[in-house]
Amino acid sequence: MKRKCNCRLWQVISIIAIIIIAVCIGLIWIIRLNEKKHSLDETMQAWESGIRMDRIDTDTDYLEELESYSRGLKKEYMDYVEYQKEDSVLLPADQILSYRINYKSGNETIDGYVAAPKDYMVKSYPVLIFNRGGNRDYGELDPTTIEFFARYGFITMGTQYRGGGESSGEDEFGGADVMDVIKLIDYAKKLDCTNGKLYLFGWSRGAMETYIVLSCDKRIDAAVAGAGITDLKKYYVEMNQIGNTEMTGILRELVGNPKSDSEEYEKRSAIKWPDKIDTPLYIVQGMADERVAYHHSEDLYEAMDLLGKDVKLTLYPGMNHLDTPWTFLDDYFYWLKQY
Known part of the structure; x- marks a missing residue:
């Protein structure tokens, strides 16, 4: 009992x-x-002193033109679409907030943009950091690019890098400017209005930046890198062989002499350190790319795959350097959101 x-x-x-x-x-x-959740500008102002974040008008007409342009390219190259045969349902262009930011990175003041859906304080969206291509003012980031990506349901950010736009300092093409991206990651991680996910998307020089960031910062959930240089010294030789003295001159000015400054070239060459990239990575490129030979993407994929990394490669026959990203945004953003 x-x-x-x-x-x-x-x-x-x-x-x-x-x-x-x-x-x-x-x-x-x-x-x-x-x-209490904190807004983008509240978090920015509380982050560091000397930071500016100003609302700018969203060019809704141009955003709709971009949508039409992207959809047209996708329709033309539908055979290469892997994930999203149906067009993604984008947020209306007039439902996007846009900001211009100036933030500190080391001793420099960096110019950039942030865009988000107007309901970001109610819904929890992931963060997407876009790394642009070009160098200095060439390929300067336009706010409409950041705004358009936000229509896919992201809080989107992008930097002009030091020496670009209204940023101070000198562009180092994958040198100290990498810190300008990492500072945006710091900002993104301070936001309490997101769903906690953080992605990188880089194209051309921005893909090279993405590889370098992934090698030293493990806070990224997944990344897409397109048409990026993975062996900078080999790229210099390739440009020299076709007589592109403009590009070899830029590399000598921003990075150094490929012989005497060989170490600087290796720091910017992911093929030299594929073991350092652990983040899920989707590498993409057009096979008719006139600016960066597609073997750069293929070589890195093979090196990472051999190491058992979480890496995927898609090469698009007949596609060039500039149209490719706008053609397959539905695929790229669908893939990212699986992580």
């Missing part, structure tokens, strides 16, 4: 303990739901 009473007593105690635990979990969730 005594043994039966003890068993019943323990059953009652167990039930009470379960109820208490459930109530505590419920209270924690209620508290979290009622915690």
Whole structure:
């Protein structure tokens, strides 16, 4: 009889303990739901002193033109679409907020943009950092690019890099400018209005930047890198062989002499350190790319795949350097959101 009473007593105690635990979990969730979220500009202003974040008008007409342009390219190259045969449903162009930012990176003040859906404080969106191509003012980031990507359901950010746009300092083409991207990652990680996911998307020089960032910063959930240089010294030789003195001159000016500054070239060459990239990575490129030979993407993929990395490669026959990213945005953003 005594043994039966003890068993019943323990059953009652167990039930009470379960109820208490459930109530505590419920209270924690209620508290979290009622915690005040901070807006993009509130977080930016609280981040560091000397930072500016100014609202700018969203060019809705141009955003709709970009959508039409992207959809037209996708239709033309539908045979190469892997994931999203149906067009993604984009947020309306007039439902995007846009900001110009100036933030500190080392001793430099960096110019950039942030865009987000207007309901980002109600819904939790992932963050997408876009790394542009070009160098200095060539290929300068336009706010409409950031705004257009935000229509896919991202809080989107992008930097002009030092020496580009209204940024101070000198462009180092994958040198200290990498810190300009990492500072945006720092900012993104301080936001409490996101779903906690953080992605990178880089094209051309921006893909090279993406590889370098992934090698030293493990806070990224997944990345897409397109048409990027993966062996800078080999790229210099290739440009020299076709007589592209403009590009070899830029590399000598921004990076150094490929012989005497060989180490600087290796720092910017992911093929030299594929073991350092652990983030899920989708490498893409057109096979008719007139600016960067597609073997750069293929070589890095093979090196990472050999190491058992989470890496995917898609090469598009007949596609060039500039049209490719706008053609397959649906695929790229679908893939990112799986992580």
